[in-house]
Amino acid sequence: MVSGHPPLGARPELDARLVAALERVGQAARVSLRRETRRHGLTPTQAQLLSRLRTDPPRHRRVDILATRLDLTHPTVSDAASALVRKGLVRRSRKGPDGRSPTLDLTPAGERTADELEAWQGPFLRALAARSAPEKQRTLGLLLAVIEHLQREGVITVARTCTTCRFFRRDVHAGPRPHHCALLEVPLGDGDLRVDCPEHRRAA
Ligand code: SF4
Structure with missing residues (x-):
């Protein structure tokens, strides 16, 4: 133990270091994702939306549900969806399965872009490999x-x-x-x- 310092591994200090480490990892994830989104000319919200549409079942691909799941407002998700439609990456169906509101689907170009965006995970996967x-x-x-x-x-x-x-x-x-x-x-x-x-x- 270094004089004047609490013992290494004492719980509150260890917890604080874990929180600091989580913050650093979260920041690194944001940086890596931002790099990929810029490379594709997208905003972070548009990239998040593409990623959701890549994995979520059709019943969840409505603006209201996506807004809740992404912790964003309805207008923010609606604007991002409209931009992606203009870019040819997303299309709107006429009606959702419940007949109420349209669902969003990836176009083939959107699927390719959503796959390529996954490259943001590369540095993390390499760090974990060993x-x-x-x-x-x-x-x-x-x-x-x-x-x-x-x-x-x-x-x-x-x-x-x-x-x-x-x-x-x-x-x-x-x-x-x-x-x-x-x-x-x-x-x-x-x-x-x-x-x-x-x-x-x-x-x-
Ligand atoms: S327990 Fe729930 S979250 Fe886990 S695989 Fe089954 S459905 Fe998915």
Whole structure:
């Protein structure tokens, strides 16, 4: 221990360092994503929208639902969608499956752009490549627990993680995949837990 300093690993200081590390990682993610969005002549909101449309099922591809899920206002998402339509990356259907409002779909050019935007993850994937699977599973579990807590506190409005999903059953199997998804009817290991599942339903 260095004289005058609290012991390394004491909990509050360690927690503070973890929060600082999360902030740095979040900032790095924003920088990397911004680089990719600029390269494609898009705004961050337009890029977020393309990314959602790439993975979300058709019933979720309405401006009102997308606005809620992205924590943005309806006009902001509507403006971004209109810009993407003008760029030929998105098209609006006449009506949504419920007959009320149009859904948004990627055009083939939009699909290509959405795929290319995923390159923002490259530096992070390279940083993780050499780490062991158990280390990554523990880290995923820790991050999911933090996300779950932040959602309970209202800091995160929408978290589509397994651990906040009504279909998640924890520790119901023996063996390496102890958890279960009651919707997909599949066992889940700690490393299989999803962070952004399009089928997620918020637990009561
Ligand atoms: S529906 Fe998706 S989020 Fe919910 S438990 Fe199944 S895999 Fe996880």
